[in-house]
Amino acid sequence: MTTTELPLPGRRFELGRPRWPVVRRWSIAIGAHLAVIAIWWLAVIAFHVPKFIMPTPGETLRTLGDPHYAWLANAWATTIEIFGGYAAGVVTGVLGALAFSWSPIAEETVMPLFVSFNMIPKVALGPLFIVWFKIGILPNSLIAFAICFFPILLTMARGMREVEPELLDLVRSLHGSRWQLFTKIQLPGSLPFLFSGMKVGAIRAVAGAIVGELLGSAQGLGYLMLQVQTTLDTPAMFMAVILITLIGVVLYGIVIGLERIFVVRDARVK
């Protein structure tokens, strides 16, 4: 908090955030990425690293031209698994948090169960899911869901609880309803928490879907990695990792974009 009472006309408070022009920030970020790729390329050539250990960026990129790998179909399958499991995790997490907020009994009974279930390594459920639902997109989506849902529920539920007692007094002194407290204070107040949980969940959902594919699947980038591993096509494995990362980046970017729209800058949970 600053001791200056009134800011100069036309000036607003900037609390020590460096304000680089967007263009400059982006060019530095892109430049850093390109530099890493260049170092990778040079290192492989300079040290004569065999292709099956580490391919050059060019060799990696060229695998995209191989029609046997059905990149598009496999990437699509992985995308569906990640986004499907993640969407289910967000919806369930939010609904669960709302239910907890409205019914303390629900929270008291269900929460300890969730805490115990959360202790299960979700990856260990993979073989079971495959038995129950057969190899395919569904079990992998379920692993993604199981692994991302809990942090979303937990942070959102916490956000719903974090109402300053005095703010509660203010609403009560005006004889405000429970519904008004919910719509005007709790729900908007919990959004920053929700997004912080969603960011953690996004990264976990990607990992969950890929683990599912590695455990058993007939399509997807994880499945493809297992196939090309047997033929020692390391460039294709590199390419698969890059594509998985890109899918994750897109998902994360969507979450960040939604956060920018729905949460005021200062209210965001860092």
Place this chain on the structure above:
Amino acid sequence: MTAAPVATEPFIHLADVRKEYHRPRAPSFLAVSNATFDVDAGELIALVGPSGCGKTTLLKILAGLHDADSGDVRIGNAAQRFDPARDVGMVFQQPLLLKWRRIIDNVLLPAEILGLPIGASRARARELLDLVGLSGFEQSYPYELSGGMQQRAAIARALVHDPKLVLMDEPFGALDALTREKMNLELLRIWQQSGKTIVFVTHGIAEAVFVATRVIVLTAGPARMAGNLKIDLPHPRTLAMRTHESFGAYTRQIYQLLGME
């Protein structure tokens, strides 16, 4: 003084108000034992005393947030009817503005909760922001304002539904000393222009004497009301009055009532 309607009845009447908090695994805590005082409409009353003396409890009883265990609490009189839902405005130590709302929308919160016509309330909110010295900041977010400015917005929020009674719980306690003095003068100006009845809780003795028409002195352990002083300093008050002989006499008297001298 303000042009408050002359009423024979006081606006607030408290007689032998007692409140005890029952705590699990601890002896019950007596917060207020014998609070007895009247407040006329348009007065600015300060409740002063150390932590644990029950000043916040009294404020919550006046706000209708707590019930007294025993004693009389009556608010309103024939000239000024009091509606417990509509006629209380509250200001706390922290501004407690909603981070995701612009200043104007923060000020409008009580009007929304009470379901008041939003167009008229918006116009009133603008007038109030002008009154508290925040015109031009309607569209700012709270984080763009300093602590003192946020507290001004909180005061505007407490006035937007035109309550008859404004309750302030150490409203300037979190501000630095200079800003606090400035806000005391602002409070006096806002009080005179709005004509509200204000109950102001503070542990600052000089602050209490400076702003109030009357000071209620409360002591802790045991919690009881130790005094009720009418402050006969002229209005409008100026910072120079703080060096007056009578100002010193009042503060000394309060220190004595608190058993500190």
